[in-house]
Amino acid sequence: MKRLQMMEQNRAKLIAAARKAFADKGYAAASMDEFTAAAGLTRGALYHNFGDKRGLLAAVVDQIDSEMAARAQAIGAKANDDWLGLLAEGAAYIEMALDPEVQRIVLLDGPAVLGDPSQWPSQSSCLQATTRTVDRLISDGVFKPVDPEAAARLLNGAALNAALWIAASSNPQEVLPKAIGAFQSLATGFLKNPI
Amino acid sequence: MKRLQMMEQNRAKLIAAARKAFADKGYAAASMDEFTAAAGLTRGALYHNFGDKRGLLAAVVDQIDSEMAARAQAIGAKANDDWLGLLAEGAAYIEMALDPEVQRIVLLDGPAVLGDPSQWPSQSSCLQATTRTVDRLISDGVFKPVDPEAAARLLNGAALNAALWIAASSNPQEVLPKAIGAFQSLATGFLKNPI
DNA sequence: AAATATCATATACAGTGCGTATGTCAAATT
DNA sequence: AATTTGACATACGCACTGTATATGATATTT
The missing domain is CATH 1.10.357.10 (Tetracycline Repressor, domain 2)
Structure with a gap:
């Protein structure tokens, strides 16, 4: 699979998982290890794509x-x-x-x-x-x-x-x-x- | 000094210190060790008086x-x-x-x-x-x-x-x-x- | 008034989570 | 085919919250 496609797909997976976790537990209580695992990834992908937890929230809010x-x-x-x-x-x-x-x-x-x-x-x-x-x-x-x-x-x-x-x-x-x-x-x- | 007076005074000191810290750094970034020390106390006093960090915020908001x-x-x-x-x-x-x-x-x-x-x-x-x-x-x-x-x-x-x-x-x-x-x-x- | 009990606060500890530094392997480039 | 790139994983350190235990001053009791 092409690299850009893969990355876009992972971004979407992370946003979706974070969106659910933030909605269920609230931003502060949502564990990054937990919802990245739910997306089949690790925090490595997250920091690479969004910089930090805050950046991920911004992406979710934007969506x-x-x-x-x-x-x-x-x-x-x-x-x-x-x-x-x-x-x-x-x-x-x-x-x-x-x-x-x-x-x-x-x-x-x-x-x-x-x-x-x-x-x-x-x-x-x-x-x-x-x-x-x-x-x-x-x-x-x-x-x-x-x-x-x-x-x-x-x-x-x-x-x-x-x-x-x-x-x-x-x-x-x-x-x-x-x-x-x-x-x-x-x-x-x-x-x-x-x- | 009487015990109740002392406790009331410490409560007030903690609320004042927390109020300043919450205002300056925001709730999440405010370290309990830091502002309890600024009040001349430790987290022990805090947990005894307010239960947890959230309880302290509630007291500050109330004030x-x-x-x-x-x-x-x-x-x-x-x-x-x-x-x-x-x-x-x-x-x-x-x-x-x-x-x-x-x-x-x-x-x-x-x-x-x-x-x-x-x-x-x-x-x-x-x-x-x-x-x-x-x-x-x-x-x-x-x-x-x-x-x-x-x-x-x-x-x-x-x-x-x-x-x-x-x-x-x-x-x-x-x-x-x-x-x-x-x-x-x-x-x-x-x-x-x-x- | 002395001994004991109480309780407000301090101290020590365990658990967890974030962010970073480094490693790795697949895909892109030449 | 060899090399480089880079997306992601792994490992580590630091900080912070909450709890369990300790302590010492005040209140109570006899």
């Missing part, structure tokens, strides 16, 4: 973030209205953040180990998508002239916290609609002409 | 959270209008979260190590205060009938993320007003009769 952005984009594209698209994206983001994997890796360990999400290499695709939508809404005169990045960060932050709240609650299914309702009320604060 | 709540309450009390009080509290929260100590310990490591803030023993005093204010605003017919806890969580989450954004930015002083402006726009989304 999950890409998946989330793709999903959010698909949902936003369905709505042909930017405003409704934004609301739908927000709801989708809340629901995605209910996934234990997303929560543990992207929302809890990610910021603690890698720092602020907007500074990540992946640059938080989700945030970028929201910023673009807000930008359009301001240009079209639908939104008040707030700072687009600020608005996007606040909306994402609100959604993210709502998700953490839901996930920690004893009956998520009951809390979810409350959170989405509150999120959509909140978002109307940016509208020039509230409904 | 900082209390200080934040006291400050927020003082600011909220100044305004004799609940709505303006909420806006002022939000702004204050954003500014407090600019403190590197608050950020590193409460916003980054806290959630990663201890889990969702609303489940902490201290129960996030800040969140409770906001929830009560929102509750009053709904009773008074100023706010739409949203779920009070949901509203409080979203507002706090938005403020928190705004703070992380500001702190990571290269010129915080320029970004701060943008964030506060966006926050206040956002909050009007909860108003029954927007301004």
Whole structure:
């Protein structure tokens, strides 16, 4: 087998194994010997490919973030209205953040180990998508002239916290609609002409 | 000296030393041997008083959270209008979260190590205060009938993320007003009769 | 007040995990 | 075919957490 193929395959195996371990045990408690063995490799491969444990987390976060952005984009594209698209994206983001994997890796360990999400290499695709939508809404005169990045960060932050709240609650299914309702009320604060 | 006094004093010394170490190096990188020595003690005292490293972080977080709540309450009390009080509290929260100590310990490591803030023993005093204010605003017919806890969580989450954004930015002083402006726009989304 | 018990802290130890330095073997190059 | 490259494995050292045991000062009891 070609060398580059082999390497790419091993990288993928390591990311997959680490993703599972990080999700199950958390970043700190995940043993590198353990999940490299699960991938049929050793730590040697890991250090060669990712530099250190942190680098591996960055790769895992990047992968999950890409998946989330793709999903959010698909949902936003369905709505042909930017405003409704934004609301739908927000709801989708809340629901995605209910996934234990997303929560543990992207929302809890990610910021603690890698720092602020907007500074990540992946640059938080989700945030970028929201910023673009807000930008359009301001240009079209639908939104008040707030700072687009600020608005996007606040909306994402609100959604993210709502998700953490839901996930920690004893009956998520009951809390979810409350959170989405509150999120959509909140978002109307940016509208020039509230409904 | 009396035994209880001594113990209380040592607890305080350990919390103070840990608080500094956690803020400077982060939870994971802070060595227990190092900061217990800085407090003139050893890990023996630590394990006796707090069980483990995590327990110590919980104590530190609790202390900082209390200080934040006291400050927020003082600011909220100044305004004799609940709505303006909420806006002022939000702004204050954003500014407090600019403190590197608050950020590193409460916003980054806290959630990663201890889990969702609303489940902490201290129960996030800040969140409770906001929830009560929102509750009053709904009773008074100023706010739409949203779920009070949901509203409080979203507002706090938005403020928190705004703070992380500001702190990571290269010129915080320029970004701060943008964030506060966006926050206040956002909050009007909860108003029954927007301004 | 003296003897004993208690308990807060110190000390010593074991286990584990990360990162690095070195080795090895297959694939690529010439 | 010989040589070089480099992806990965192996072996080692260091640091750190948590526990088990020791100690000595304070509290209790008689």
